[in-house]
Amino acid sequence: MAGLITRRAALASAALLPLAAHAQAAPWPSAPVRFIGLFPPGGGTDILSRIWCAKMADITNQQFIVENRSGSGGNVGTHAIAQSRNDGSVIGLASVSSLAISPTLYSSLPFDVTRDFSYLGGLWQLPNMLVVHNDVAARSIPELIALLKANPGRYSFASSGSGTSVHLSGEMFKQMAGVDIIHVPYRGAAPAHIDLLAGRVHMIFDNIPQALAAHRGGTLRALAVTGAQRSPQAPEVPAMAEFLPGFEITSWGGVLGPAGMAPALVNRIASLTKQAVETRKVTERYIENGATPWPIGPEELAAFRAADAARFAPLIRASGARVE
Incomplete structure (x- = not known):
């Protein structure tokens, strides 16, 4: 009798394996996604972020809910991204402000730009x-x-x-x-x-x-x-x-997640992000708003951030600007 129960249990478990594998492989997103914006509604980055979120909702058939977490030059929202679960349920805006400027401008930050994030892809430059x-x-x-x-x-x-x-x-x-x-x-x-x-x-x-x-x-x-x-x-x-030769500052935005996201999830979000940015609707809306579509991948975004931070650091120090 015990052997029969064991065989039955084994057969039941075997029958469930394909279902479990399917559940584990469920494509992102399988539920609504919160997108953390870094500035109040109505500003330039908010407008551009919502254009992308609307297209992502169309592509994935899931809601992308923009949550504006403003303050401290984008650092409040960026910290919230760092503290989020790394399952893709919460992502947010990667911004030149908090990721390339703040590390030099602020004497201390509640996050580390190289350690606490997953860089997921570019959205725009402007x-x-x-x-x-x-x-x-x-x-x-x-x-x-x-x-x-x-x-x-x-x-x-x-x-x-x-x-x-x-x-x-x-x-x-x-x-x-x-x-x-x-x-x-x-x-x-x-x-x-x-x-x-x-x-x-x-x-x-x-x-x-x-x-x-x-x-x-x-x-x-x-x-x-x-x-x-x-x-x-x-x-x-x-x-x-x-009028002032050499004057150039370009803002940029991308998609950011917390550290520790699975490589497959990073690749999935990066692929969908690129797909959305390259659609005619997003491209046209970005250009209408003065932005240039910027569909780069995770590694390129991380490298660009580091190069921008190095470029801005001497300017920030020379200006004497400092936030304690």
């Missing part, structure tokens, strides 16, 4: 755009530099937070133009724009999607973009490098 309040008496970069030099410490520039590319663009401008302007950090670009439109601050080097919309709508005046060349989306706006 320049920033300098827009000023319409009451600022300057219609070109030479006029702005002359105005600022004649009024040291009187004018201010907003940013989406200390350590963002928006902040660093302003610091580079201060150094290369030899001007004294006050940095006013916010928890994201959206609240910064509210104060800029109200005239409480005078300018911002914002990611191009929101700045471009304000420029086109006439609510703010664009003076330059921070890429090496003019943006195809706003060819009438000069590159800052036309």
